[in-house]
Amino acid sequence: MFKSVLVANRGEIACRVFRTARRMGIRTIAVHSEADADALHVREADDAVLIGPAPARESYLDAAKVLQAAKDKGAEAIHPGYGFLSENADFAEAVEAAGLIWIGPKPHSIRAMGLKDAAKKLMIEAGVPVTPGYQGEDQSIETLTAEAARIGFPVLIKAVAGGGGKGMKLVERAEDFADGLASAQREGQSSFGDPRVLIESYITRPRHIEVQVFGDGRGEVVHLFERDCSLQRRHQKVIEEAPAPGMDQATRDAVTAAAVRAAKAVDYRGAGTIEFIADASDGLRADRIWFMEMNTRLQVEHPVTEAITGVDLVEWQFRVAAGEPIPLKQDQLSITGWAMEARLYAEDPATGFLPSIGRLEHFKLPSPLMGEGPGMGVTAVGDRDSDSALPGQGFTPNPTLPPSRGKGSVRVDTGAYEGGEVSQFYDPMIAKLIVHEDTREAAAQALADACAQVEVWPVRTNAGFLVRCLEHPRFVAGDVDTGFIAAEGEGLIPTSSMEAVASGVQILADDAGWASYGPEVPGPWDAYTAGLMGWRLNRQAGAPIPVDVGGQRFMANAAFGSGYSYTVDLGDGPMVVRRQPGARKTGTRPVLTVQDRSFHYIRRDEKAVIFDRGLSVAVGMAVVVATGSTAASDGALRAPMPGKIVSVPVKAGDAVTRGQPVVALEAMKMEHALTAPFDGVVEAINVTPGDQVPADAVLAVVTKGS
Numbered sequence: 001m002f003k004s005v006l007v008a009n010r011g012e013i014a015c016r017v018f019r020t021a022r023r024m025g026i027r028t029i030a031v032h033s034e035a036d037a038d039a040l041h042v043r044e045a046d047d048a049v050l051i052g053p054a055p056a057r058e059s060y061l062d063a064a065k066v067l068q069a070a071k072d073k074g075a076e077a078i079h080p081g082y083g084f085l086s087e088n089a090d091f092a093e094a095v096e097a098a099g100l101i102w103i104g105p106k107p108h109s110i111r112a113m114g115l116k117d118a119a120k121k122l123m124i125e126a127g128v129p130v131t132p133g134y135q136g137e138d139q140s141i142e143t144l145t146a147e148a149a150r151i152g153f154p155v156l157i158k159a160v161a162g163g164g165g166k167g168m169k170l171v172e173r174a175e176d177f178a179d180g181l182a183s184a185q186r187e188g189q190s191s192f193g194d195p196r197v198l199i200e201s202y203i204t205r206p207r208h209i210e211v212q213v214f215g216d217g218r219g220e221v222v223h224l225f226e227r228d229c230s231l232q233r234r235h236q237k238v239i240e241e242a243p244a245p246g247m248d249q250a251t252r253d254a255v256t257a258a259a260v261r262a263a264k265a266v267d268y269r270g271a272g273t274i275e276f277i278a279d280a281s282d283g284l285r286a287d288r289i290w291f292m293e294m295n296t297r298l299q300v301e302h303p304v305t306e307a308i309t310g311v312d313l314v315e316w317q318f319r320v321a322a323g324e325p326i327p328l329k330q331d332q333l334s335i336t337g338w339a340m341e342a343r344l345y346a347e348d349p350a351t352g353f354l355p356s357i358g359r360l361e362h363f364k365l366p367s368p369l370m371g372e373g374p375g376m377g378v379t380a381v382g383d384r385d386s387d388s389a390l391p392g393q394g395f396t397p398n399p400t401l402p403p404s405r406g407k408g409s410v411r412v413d414t415g416a417y418e419g420g421e422v423s424q425f426y427d428p429m430i431a432k433l434i435v436h437e438d439t440r441e442a443a444a445q446a447l448a449d450a451c452a453q454v455e456v457w458p459v460r461t462n463a464g465f466l467v468r469c470l471e472h473p474r475f476v477a478g479d480v481d482t483g484f485i486a487a488e489g490e491g492l493i494p495t496s497s498m499e500a501v502a503s504g505v506q507i508l509a510d511d512a513g514w515a516s517y518g519p520e521v522p523g524p525w526d527a528y529t530a531g532l533m534g535w536r537l538n539r540q541a542g543a544p545i546p547v548d549v550g551g552q553r554f555m556a557n558a559a560f561g562s563g564y565s566y567t568v569d570l571g572d573g574p575m576v577v578r579r580q581p582g583a584r585k586t587g588t589r590p591v592l593t594v595q596d597r598s599f600h601y602i603r604r605d606e607k608a609v610i611f612d613r614g615l616s617v618a619v620g621m622a623v624v625v626a627t628g629s630t631a632a633s634d635g636a637l638r639a640p641m642p643g644k645i646v647s648v649p650v651k652a653g654d655a656v657t658r659g660q661p662v663v664a665l666e667a668m669k670m671e672h673a674l675t676a677p678f679d680g681v682v683e684a685i686n687v688t689p690g691d692q693v694p695a696d697a698v699l700a701v702v703t704k705g706s
């Protein structure tokens with residue numbers, strides 16, 4: 001076994017690989033960009049090397065810098081994680097040519113499966129069923145348009161070198177094909193350096209089924225059963241589970257056998273995933289499941305497979321890369337219980353899931369319940385060899401080995417910590433929450449409860465959205481396909497509960513002293529409240545005060561009650577809010593109870609931030625704006641986040657219709673289209689492709705036509 005490993009990646013996957021390496025006595029080396037100098041994966045490694053500026057192409061994607069770092073630090077092996085250079089055959093060859101151990105597939109296997117069009121041709125030869133479509137070399141717009149028409153709309157356009165939903169566009173009408181093609185080509189070029197695409201028939205009730213395979217590179221391949229990754233948003237996975245609901249043994253045998261054939265066809269070594277698409281209109285059937293692609297690396301969702309099998313896939317990767325056989329035979333592998341994983345993203349569901357960046361001023365994830373699996377534990381944020389942590393932080397859960405099987409455990413994989421930064425330069429996933437229970441129903445509820453415990457501020461997350469997905473009757477019943485989120489739409493977007501708002505009002509009332517002492521006695525007012533709001537100090541007892549919750553205004557009354565309670569009325573009747581006594585003195589976290597619900601909270605920037613089942617609800621005093629004040633024009637298209645302009649398909653003076661793309665912005669590895677808010681004329685274009693723009697910059701202005 002090698003004695004040292006460099007992980008050519010960042011974030012939670014680097015932390016996860018380090019955990020296994022430390023357990024096996026292997027020295028760990030991190031690489032990092034300037035933006036990641038204080039990142040958790042850097043803090044957890046035995047050694048670390050700065051390899052370049054923040055943009056990934058100048059650091060994590062610079063193969064020469066990564067390889068030089070390995071040589072400089074005496075690394076014997078390189079683990080690529082997932083993303084970045086993990087499926088770069090040239091990099092794998094360079095690693096081996098330098099005399100280092102490449103912890104991944106053989107370069108020729110990566111090449112064989114790296115391009116979706118070539119991979120499909122290879123799978124057809126191996127007898128693996130593939131999705132109907134076009135994988136030809138002719139990439140002219142005329143040929144691609146004709147092939148799309150032949151296949152029949154709707155179609156999926158996919159970057160041949162793509163993955164993670166990038167470079168993938170659904171086109172439902174022939175007239176939208178050219179725009180979808182151009183966007184897919186741009187994302188393919190930007191993310192993978194390859195603009196080529198393939199086209200597939202779009203299945204209307206698709207389920208995403210994938211099989212974990214593992215090979216030794218000498219002809220032996222085993223599978224570790226299937227995962228269902230159907231819960232997706234814009235082709236990016238949100239919740240994954242293993243095994244797949246509704247999968248009978250005959251279908252499982254057929255799909256896993258096809259996956260093993262696929263892996264053997266490319267002489268596969270190490271961990272890989274064969275991805276299939278299933279037509280779920282009549283349940284899961286072996287004759288309605290087709291090969292889509294192979295990911296020649298470890299997958300983000302590998303923990304659910306580890307949970308149901310009790311296997312540490314990273315340890316297996318280490319052992320096979322070191323020349324050892326696969327640790328278990330096929331007949332020694334079995335499924336125990338049910339596992340689910342939720343991806344926690346720094347994004348705001350209320351604004352169309354736009355990425356959210358900034359400092360994690362408050363960041364608490366659910367504490368894991370320790371199972372009996374090897375290596376379960378809690379990692380300190382800071383010096384891993386001492387009890388110290390970042391100032392004021394304590395400990396962050398980060399167990400990164402498989403939970404015990406069937407023991408009801410929670411696993412948290414993260415590369416973030418309180419006080420750290422969520423950067424515009426990298427993927428917005430900040431953590432993964434994984435549960436393992438005896439049944440699917442229990443797993444769904446346990447994962448919903450775990451997501452409900454997430455507390456993050458001021459960065460926004462999708463935790464509340466995840467809770468709603470997991471508790472939705474359709475999901476609980478296993479009635480899920482890749483269109484689930486789009487179909488359920490607004491019903492999955494979390495909104496502030498009145499109980500949470502009432503809790504915030506109680507905190508404001510307590511801090512500002514504007515609650516009445518009873519039906520006849522006015523409460524004291526502090527100078528801040530009086531000055532901000534312009535209310536008279538001798539106001540009428542119980543007069544309502546305007547409060548703001550994310551731009552929504554409520555008129556609130558608050559009155560002192562008995563003991564540690566307030567009565568708060570937001571217009572729909574009184575609610576009793578009780579404060580936990582003695583929390584400040586004992587050092588315990590303060591809790592407010594409203595009706596039968598309890599909330600944690602923090603105070604930030606003269607606001608009360610209430611944590612409501614994964615949602616952060618900021619309650620503040622509403623500022624009264626003077627009559628006659630003006631707002632920005634409705635036609636001003638502002639950058640929702642920092643990013644780079646990639647396309648401006650219109651020019652000043654052009655007539656546009658509502659919903660027509662005006663500017664395309666690339667940020668956090670995704671392309672975001674800013675569209676005309678109404679029919680009108682482009683009055684101004686303030687940017688050109690290639691410009692870097694800050695958040696809230698006015699990119700273009702559209703005026704209503706006369």
